Amino acid sequence: MAVYCAQVTVPPADLHVVSGKGGTGKTTVAAALALALAAEGRRTLLMEVEGRQGIAQLFDVPPLPHAETRVAVAPEGGEVWALAVDPEDALLDYLEIFYNLRRAGSALRKMGAIDFATTIAPGLRDVLLTGKAIEVVRRKDKGHGYDAVVLDAPPTGRITAFLNVNTEVSGLARMGPIHNHAELVMSVIASPRTAVHLVTLLEEMPVQETLDGIQELREAHLPLGAILVNMVRRSSLDEDDLMRASSGLAIADQLRSAGIIRDTDAVAALLVDEARDLAQRLTLEDTERDRLATTGLPVLELPLLRGGVDLGGLFTLAAHLRGVS
Amino acid sequence: MSDFDLDALIDDPLIHTIVCTGSGGVGKTTTAAALGVRAAERGRRVCVLTIDPAKRLAQAMGLSRLDNSPRPVSGVIHGTLDAMMLDMKRTFDEVVEGHADPERAAQILANPFYQALSSSFAGTQEYMAMEKLGQLRSQSDADGTWDLIIVDTPPSRNALDFLDAPKRLGTFLDGRFIRILTAPARGAGRSLGRLAAMGFGIFTNVLSKVLGAQVLADVGTFVAAIDTTFGGFRERADATYALLKERGTAFVVVATPEPDALREAAYFVERLRTDDMPLAGLVVNRVQEVSPLLGADQATAAARELEASGAASSEEGRITAALLREHAARIQTAARQEHVIGRFTAAHPLVAIARVPALPEDVHDLAGLRRIGELF
Numbered sequence: 001m002a003v004y005c006a007q008v009t010v011p012p013a014d015l016h017v018v019s020g021k022g023g024t025g026k027t028t029v030a031a032a033l034a035l036a037l038a039a040e041g042r043r044t045l046l047m048e049v050e051g052r053q054g055i056a057q058l059f060d061v062p063p064l065p066h067a068e069t070r071v072a073v074a075p076e077g078g079e080v081w082a083l084a085v086d087p088e089d090a091l092l093d094y095l096e097i098f099y100n101l102r103r104a105g106s107a108l109r110k111m112g113a114i115d116f117a118t119t120i121a122p123g124l125r126d127v128l129l130t131g132k133a134i135e136v137v138r139r140k141d142k143g144h145g146y147d148a149v150v151l152d153a154p155p156t157g158r159i160t161a162f163l164n165v166n167t168e169v170s171g172l173a174r175m176g177p178i179h180n181h182a183e184l185v186m187s188v189i190a191s192p193r194t195a196v197h198l199v200t201l202l203e204e205m206p207v208q209e210t211l212d213g214i215q216e217l218r219e220a221h222l223p224l225g226a227i228l229v230n231m232v233r234r235s236s237l238d239e240d241d242l243m244r245a246s247s248g249l250a251i252a253d254q255l256r257s258a259g260i261i262r263d264t265d266a267v268a269a270l271l272v273d274e275a276r277d278l279a280q281r282l283t284l285e286d287t288e289r290d291r292l293a294t295t296g297l298p299v300l301e302l303p304l305l306r307g308g309v310d311l312g313g314l315f316t317l318a319a320h321l322r323g324v325s
Numbered sequence: 326m327s328d329f330d331l332d333a334l335i336d337d338p339l340i341h342t343i344v345c346t347g348s349g350g351v352g353k354t355t356t357a358a359a360l361g362v363r364a365a366e367r368g369r370r371v372c373v374l375t376i377d378p379a380k381r382l383a384q385a386m387g388l389s390r391l392d393n394s395p396r397p398v399s400g401v402i403h404g405t406l407d408a409m410m411l412d413m414k415r416t417f418d419e420v421v422e423g424h425a426d427p428e429r430a431a432q433i434l435a436n437p438f439y440q441a442l443s444s445s446f447a448g449t450q451e452y453m454a455m456e457k458l459g460q461l462r463s464q465s466d467a468d469g470t471w472d473l474i475i476v477d478t479p480p481s482r483n484a485l486d487f488l489d490a491p492k493r494l495g496t497f498l499d500g501r502f503i504r505i506l507t508a509p510a511r512g513a514g515r516s517l518g519r520l521a522a523m524g525f526g527i528f529t530n531v532l533s534k535v536l537g538a539q540v541l542a543d544v545g546t547f548v549a550a551i552d553t554t555f556g557g558f559r560e561r562a563d564a565t566y567a568l569l570k571e572r573g574t575a576f577v578v579v580a581t582p583e584p585d586a587l588r589e590a591a592y593f594v595e596r597l598r599t600d601d602m603p604l605a606g607l608v609v610n611r612v613q614e615v616s617p618l619l620g621a622d623q624a625t626a627a628a629r630e631l632e633a634s635g636a637a638s639s640e641e642g643r644i645t646a647a648l649l650r651e652h653a654a655r656i657q658t659a660a661r662q663e664h665v666i667g668r669f670t671a672a673h674p675l676v677a678i679a680r681v682p683a684l685p686e687d688v689h690d691l692a693g694l695r696r697i698g699e700l701f
Contacts, residue, residue: 022349023581054585155349157377172437204687205379206350212380237647245644254645257636258627260619267619271648278651280685306654308584308661 009323010036010226011298013195015137015188016150018228019159019213020199021206025230027054028309029199029302030152031080032317033228038074039322042147045136046071046082049129050154055082060311066090075315075322081146083136088114090128097135099177126165127182134185137193156198156213163189163196164220195225200292202229202285207292214295227297231304235278242279246272329606329677331577331701335364335473340575342462342568343605346478346487347579348589352610354378355688355697356579356681357477358386358408362691363698364473365404372461372471373408376454376479383410385690393419395461400691407471416453417443438547450479451490452562459565488569488600490562575605578676580669582609582662587669594673606677608701609666613659614682621656624649 010016016033020026027048034046045068048055053063059071064082066089072080091114095101108114139145154162166189170182188194196217200210210227217224237245245251252268260267292299302320305313334340345357354375361373372395378388386398386408393415395407421439422430433439442449458476465471478487568574576597580590590607597604628649636642666678681700688694 023351023583023586204381208380235647235651237644237651241644241647244640245648249644250641251645251648254631254636254641255627257634258630258645258649260623260627263618270616270618271645271652274652274655275648277685284686306657 010197010228010300010321011195013193013223013225014140014148015133015194016148016225017153017159017163017194017196018150018199019153019156019196020228020230021156021209024199024201024206025309026155026199027052027152028058028314029197029228029230029317030150031055031058032302032314033197033321034080034082034148034150035072035074035314035318036321037148037150038072038078038080039076039318040074041077042074043079043081044074045146045149046080046152047085047133047136047149048082048152049085049133050152051084051086053084054152055084058309058311058314072311072314075318085129085132087125087128090132093135094128094131126162127169127185130163130166130185130189131181134188137188153196156209159196159198159213160216160220160222163217163222167220190221190223192223194223196222197225197228199228199230201231202288204284204288207288211291211295214297224297227292227295227299229292229299229301232301233304235282237275237278239279239282242275242282245275246279329608329679331360331606331608331679332363332367334575334577334605335360335369336367338472339573341465341473341573342458342571343473343475343575343577344478344569345475345577345579345608346593348586351579351581351586353477353579354382355694356577356608356610357475358382359688359694359697359701360577361406361408361475362398362401362694363701364475365401365406366695366698368404369473370405370471371407371473371475372465373406374411374454374457374461374474374476375408376411376450376477378410381687381689385688385694398691411450411454411457413450413453414444416457417449420456433547436547451486454479454487455490455562455565459561459568462565462568488566488596488602570600570602572603574603576602577605578607580607580609581611582613582665584665587665591669591672594676604676606679607669608679608681610681611683612680613655613662615656615659619652621653621660624653624656628653 010033016030016037018026018030018033020029031046034044038044046055048064055071056063059080059082061069061071064071064084066084066086068081068083070079071082074080092105095104105114133149133151136146137149140147153159166182166185170179170186173179173182198210198213200206214224251271252264255264255268255271289299300321302317305316307313334343343357343360345353345360347353354377357373357375358378361371365371373386374395375383375386375388378386387396388408388410393409393412395409398406398408418434421433425433454476458474461471461474465474569576576593578590578593578597580586587609594604594607596602628646631637631642631646631649637646666680670676670678679701681697684697686693688697
């Protein structure tokens, strides 16, 4: 039977990378995590890198610029800031920070080099995006950074390649500034300062993708955090109840006494069908829970928000992530 | 809003290409595979090209990653169904081998930049999916192997990347940047005079500062080597793009009844219209089915009555009350889904919609795909 494990919390890290199969709600979970980590007077930065403006939609604020913007006040004080990373601006930031070359931007644009770096050259884009995340994380070392950075990262199928892109790059450019930069980025990503969390549902395909993703991340020696199971539906019925319901419990009599006098037998039959569906689903969910448990990673379950995801829902999920629900 | 008749679509002999698209996790690949099985069993000669199927689904179709060409799917009743899974690196290698002389091809294949580009970088998949579709189409036109090709699009950041891939490649090849990168190989002197006005000095300065001179030279050599190869590749990509606009192509946009998925679907519908691409309709997967027999309010009221009257202290009463609340929750879910679909319909009233009910289990085999086809 479903064990609701809100007491486990997400392992500590400076950079929380949140990935998951499409449709599992990874942006929602990343946002809730940023809220949870900001509680009690801390400051967190929530970053998105896929140009979807998903954060703005979740927090109901105008589209985010390529500038850190405060989007929410966290429970018991604390602030969540957000940044939608634009690869072009990330490139210009990079040139400025490392080479003091921002003014070269317009020349580079004329040459088509900016286009090349940000859209055409596969991979370079990921270098810029991960580079930006690490730049923000490393500010903490100088005493003026965020308490934690949460990265709403590409989906599970792409996460290892995304995080590992700098290893590829440092292999290609075996010396020189790019090599050094790539090594610097990997010294944070492939360290205990980072935790990669995978969001899943209790369904076969997302769980399989999560297991595959974990294996890839382990092979690439990237630091795993927790498995976050999203949209878990709670029911007050357990499998015994459902078994009893489907084996001729006197449901029709109960319905009659509750005032359902029309089509009572048909309604009872309908409820029995639905009980069978639910029983089947609970069994499948337990199977998926067992499969997730084999990874040995902490598994946190987050409830389905019946009314849809809004700011209130984010606070509910954040409370679960803090273990205070 | 009309109902999307998928059988009419797959039965239409003029339709030779179906592209299934939509955001990640909406069941694109499953829809493509189920359409393939159904079309084959209704008499078409079908090839399904999938990009990144889930393991179980790949097994259901007898696919393995070992082979980059279509293989027959066994167990299909009537008709023929071939299926393949895109091997991005192998497709890229074949492009290089097909467009460059053996010596140059070997040089490219051995280049470390090429190896990284072709196997692990994001974005390459879109180029290669387009390339493979073009290849299958030409083979089919030449020898009539298939009369219907169904393709699902890569799980990209954005479903539109698939459409933009050829254009981006063109921009790159026609751009000044590639000429500069290849300048050392072509004789930098000539290019320099012409480009000086455009800030070439700053440009090379930045590049060598950032990349280092040796890396810059390596990239230049690689780009020069692949330039001619890409010429032929681009022609084909352009031809494939043109093919997507033909009357014989149909786009099927796939979504789930969730706001994000339908927002992405709406973007795609608008983009197809802008680009004059033929949209057949929208498939909404995993729709909660409900019976009209008992409404949510009535179910909730009855549950409350059982709880208030003390009947819920008996096993029968407690379980019945809980089942009534489950039933009410189902109806609320269905209502929320209809609301979200309704928002899409209001903005796109002419887009035909097919609803596919949620199934309790994932698809494991051909029978599962057939069952989904029956729900279309």
